Amino acid sequence: MTVPALMHLDGERHELPRGSARSMGDILVSTGRLSTQDALRILHQQKVSKKPFGEIAIALKVLTRADVDYALSLQFDYAYLSDKESDLSPALIAAYQPFSRVGENLRALRSQLMLRWFNADPHNKLLALVSPGTGEGRSFIAANLAIVFAQQGERTLLIDADMRSDPANGQGALFKLRGGVGLSGILAGRTTIEAAQAVPGLARLVVLPAGAQPPNPQELLGRVSFAQLLFEASQNFDVILIDTPSGTKYSDAEIIAARAGAAMMVTRKDKSQLSDAALLSQRLQDQGVLLLGAVLNDA
Numbered sequence: 001m002t003v004p005a006l007m008h009l010d011g012e013r014h015e016l017p018r019g020s021a022r023s024m025g026d027i028l029v030s031t032g033r034l035s036t037q038d039a040l041r042i043l044h045q046q047k048v049s050k051k052p053f054g055e056i057a058i059a060l061k062v063l064t065r066a067d068v069d070y071a072l073s074l075q076f077d078y079a080y081l082s083d084k085e086s087d088l089s090p091a092l093i094a095a096y097q098p099f100s101r102v103g104e105n106l107r108a109l110r111s112q113l114m115l116r117w118f119n120a121d122p123h124n125k126l127l128a129l130v131s132p133g134t135g136e137g138r139s140f141i142a143a144n145l146a147i148v149f150a151q152q153g154e155r156t157l158l159i160d161a162d163m164r165s166d167p168a169n170g171q172g173a174l175f176k177l178r179g180g181v182g183l184s185g186i187l188a189g190r191t192t193i194e195a196a197q198a199v200p201g202l203a204r205l206v207v208l209p210a211g212a213q214p215p216n217p218q219e220l221l222g223r224v225s226f227a228q229l230l231f232e233a234s235q236n237f238d239v240i241l242i243d244t245p246s247g248t249k250y251s252d253a254e255i256i257a258a259r260a261g262a263a264m265m266v267t268r269k270d271k272s273q274l275s276d277a278a279l280l281s282q283r284l285q286d287q288g289v290l291l292l293g294a295v296l297n298d299a
Contacts, residue, residue: 016096024053026159027071028063036095079151079202086201089174091140095202095252106148110296113145116292117262118239125234126260127292128242130218130253130284132276135163136268137297142243143174150205154238157196159183161256163217164245168273170184171243175199182211186229193232221255230259247280256260257289265294 015124025043034057042056049056054068067270073080081088083097088095093102117124129137130144139162160171163184167173172182177197185191186208196208214220233240242260244253257263263284267277277294284291 022075024071027074029192033067075206081201088176091174092143094144102210110148126240128244128257128260128263129266130247130257130263131266132248132272134246136266138266139243140264141295142241145173145206146241149239150202155237156205157233157237158207158235159242162245163210163214163243164250167210170210171205175207177209180212182209184211184214187223187225218252220251227259248276254283254287257284258287262290262292264292267294267296269296269298
């Protein structure tokens, strides 16, 4: 995210480097979230109370917690989106509200995956996100998990391999990606991995949408071009997450997970059937896929 020249409280404008050298007041004044007059009030009270700038601003009701979190994210180079500056889907909670309960839960999940898979072997870079049915939040988890990996500094690629669903409901829609070229075009030999797109405001995150809906998704995933794509991606990214279609409706998820080597299952409270989840788990393990665990939505 590019931030303009800062308005210092002495009234002069200076270019400041990104990072902790920038004061919270400078950041908030320069982005129009705080007036110079209010910033001076906060600084005056800070000299008396010795409390943090953000705490005083919230007490004075001139800033919200979201404003303070935004400034902290810039100070510590933490990828974070503002709803005032981005039109990406509000479902990307890890980007808009990284310090929320959902954000904390996603970071805890990230830590477990790093310990159990990604850090266990330098060759472990691929992970498939699977679920028994539809509407269980798999794409939501995949998108937000990709964001928290990127926020940690991992070069992250999110591949939408659900070529069964309407593209309007896929990762391309969540991240507001341009054009209709994606995974299906790569597997059909019509484009290359260059179809993947960086996400503005979220450094280190790249998303490859599913692309146009093909008549033969399973056959495309079975081609050597899919394995070649994953190999090429592994040379350029630290973490590669793959969104998949329903595991009980289609065998695509099994093919994808087998290529990845590992999978994580997403289920939803009061929606997912235990029998379906157990069946998908068994099918994956029969394919030699390491099932790292399961995430329960709406717990």
